[in-house]
Amino acid sequence: MNPMNSSNNSGGCGSEAVDPGRRDVLKFLAVGAAMASGAACDLEGFFRKSFRELSPADVRRMVTGWERKYSRKYGKTVTVSETGPMAGVKFGYGLDLSRCVGCRRCVYACVEENNQSRKEPQIQWIRVLEMDKVHGIDLNHSDIYYDAAEVPRPGKFYMPIQCQQCDDPPCVKTCPVGATWKEKDGIVVIDYDWCIGCRCCMSACPYGARHFNWAEPSLPAEEMNPKTHVLGNRPRPKGVVEKCTFCIQRTREGMYPACVEICPVGARKFGNLLDPESEIRQAMDTKRVFVLKEELATHPSFFYFYAT
Amino acid sequence: MAAALVMTLSGAGAQGAHTPPPQVVKFQKQEKLVEAKAPPLTEGIFPCTQCHNEKVNGKLNTARRELQFHDDIQSEFHHDSENRWCLDCHDAKNRDVLHLTSGAAVTFTESYKLCGQCHGDKYRDWKRGVHGKRIGHWSGEKTYFLCVNCHNPHSPKFKPIKPLPPPTRPSEMKR
Numbered sequence: 400m401n402p403m404n405s406s407n408n409s410g411g412c413g414s415e416a417v418d419p420g421r422r423d424v425l426k427f428l429a430v431g432a433a434m435a436s437g438a439a440c441d442l443e444g445f446f447r448k449s450f451r452e453l454s455p456a457d458v459r460r461m462v463t464g465w466e467r468k469y470s471r472k473y474g475k476t477v478t479v480s481e482t483g484p485m486a487g488v489k490f491g492y493g494l495d496l497s498r499c500v501g502c503r504r505c506v507y508a509c510v511e512e513n514n515q516s517r518k519e520p521q522i523q524w525i526r527v528l529e530m531d532k533v534h535g536i537d538l539n540h541s542d543i544y545y546d547a548a549e550v551p552r553p554g555k556f557y558m559p560i561q562c563q564q565c566d567d568p569p570c571v572k573t574c575p576v577g578a579t580w581k582e583k584d585g586i587v588v589i590d591y592d593w594c595i596g597c598r599c600c601m602s603a604c605p606y607g608a609r610h611f612n613w614a615e616p617s618l619p620a621e622e623m624n625p626k627t628h629v630l631g632n633r634p635r636p637k638g639v640v641e642k643c644t645f646c647i648q649r650t651r652e653g654m655y656p657a658c659v660e661i662c663p664v665g666a667r668k669f670g671n672l673l674d675p676e677s678e679i680r681q682a683m684d685t686k687r688v689f690v691l692k693e694e695l696a697t698h699p700s701f702f703y704f705y706a707t
Numbered sequence: 708m709a710a711a712l713v714m715t716l717s718g719a720g721a722q723g724a725h726t727p728p729p730q731v732v733k734f735q736k737q738e739k740l741v742e743a744k745a746p747p748l749t750e751g752i753f754p755c756t757q758c759h760n761e762k763v764n765g766k767l768n769t770a771r772r773e774l775q776f777h778d779d780i781q782s783e784f785h786h787d788s789e790n791r792w793c794l795d796c797h798d799a800k801n802r803d804v805l806h807l808t809s810g811a812a813v814t815f816t817e818s819y820k821l822c823g824q825c826h827g828d829k830y831r832d833w834k835r836g837v838h839g840k841r842i843g844h845w846s847g848e849k850t851y852f853l854c855v856n857c858h859n860p861h862s863p864k865f866k867p868i869k870p871l872p873p874p875t876r877p878s879e880m881k882r
């Protein structure tokens with residue numbers, strides 16, 4: 400049976416379908432390798448159940464272990480939160496294309512907040528696309544490598560893209576081992592210990608939102624953000640996929656994502672889609688709004704709008 | 708200007724002695740909205756009535772003219788400069804406040820009321836949280852920036868800024 404199809408039913412919110420095959424196959428194949436490489440401290444993680452099968456007590460125990468390990472590794476007190484979704488909250492994000500100037504402040508605020516690998520591999524969850532005003536939104540003729548003394552450049556406009564937290568996420572449907580799923584508040588998360596690094600999700604995502612740790616991530620200890628979440632910005636191992644989580648470690652504590660706070664032109668809006676008074680709902684209710692690649696029916700929770 | 712923009716956005720530095728404590732207003736719902744501190748006026752310049760009084764300045768001259776003092780502001784002034792000048796916003800009789808078109812006085816910390824007279828659509832969007840920027844908690848206490856935290860009232864259009872570096876191309880990465 401094709402694994403791509405076999406997990407098609409795991410797309411729903413809070414779906415429990417977890418493919419058990421991963422353990423059987425991989426346990427057998429990789430135990431030797433894991434032992435040989437001296438990764439003894441990760442063995443417990445390797446043999447544990449899938450995140451969604453763990454009891455709260457198990458999660459706490461696991462998280463405490465990571466806190467100890469990371470604190471030792473980075474030489475500071477690292478916390479790993481396991482805060483779950485809030486009742487009555489479905490997150491939504493708004494980006495005002497009439498404001499964005501393409502300054503990339505959001506890109507680097509995100510890298511710092513979310514402990515992305517700085518170089519080799521360089522991982523950036525936000526990409527800012529430069530496009531021609533005369534052509535409108537045309538992804539085929541966009542440029543993410545633009546450099547300039549000053550932005551916005553004449554005749555250009557800018558469109559940041561990050562994970563759209565789709566309500567019908569192709570990445571989740573395609574994952575053969577159920578290592579990625581959609582939470583009740585709408586955030587699509589990845590269990591870094593369950594991901595086998597096959598990168599099916601990367602090819603399934605129509606937004607290029609997923610990134611792969613081709614090598615051991617480079618994260619200087621002094622730059623490491625010690626406030627982490629188990630499904631978010633905790634340090635990732637080599638060989639797993641990662642992506643934007645709407646700053647799960649911040650937003651589940653009620654705070655704005657880092658990109659919202661850094662944007663110098665106030666182009667970024669965030670809030671609870673179920674609250675008609677929230678900024679995101681106010682933007683959606685009063686402005687011209689669209690979602691990217693609507694025709695693919697991924698149903699993003701990320702909305703682009705024009706305030707003017 | 709990049710520096711100036713970043714500076715004004717980062718909480719606007721020291722609070723001038725004239726600035727009342729941040730106002731806490733509640734509109735819309737049960738969230739606490741805290742006003743950002745207005746950016747400080749040039750050091751030593753407030754109260755304006757130190758100089759702008761009859762003892763120092765003689766008789767009040769409201770004629771539009773080239774200024775001897777504040778010429779720096781006049782030279783950068785770019786806010787419908789053809790039709791407007793200082794006293795359209797600054798109050799001639801009491802230079803320590805601004806005034807609305809109605810003549811009603813407005814303190815420097817409430818200048819958004821003045822801005823809102825012409826920019827009504829922005830004012831409306833700003834109150835909803837659609838225009839401008841808020842930081843803190845999406846679900847609770849948040850600080851909202853005032854018009855003058857981001858826009859220089861004398862030259863409100865954003866100046867271009869230097870972008871941060873582009874990503875590394877795959878071809879430039881080590882294999």
Ligand code: SF4
Nearest residue numbers: 499500502503505662
């Ligand atoms: S920080 Fe704001 S203006 Fe700058 S690129 Fe990001 S969204 Fe656009």
Ligand code: SF4
Nearest residue numbers: 562563565568570604
């Ligand atoms: S944007 Fe891509 S990674 Fe994010 S939920 Fe949608 S398909 Fe998945």
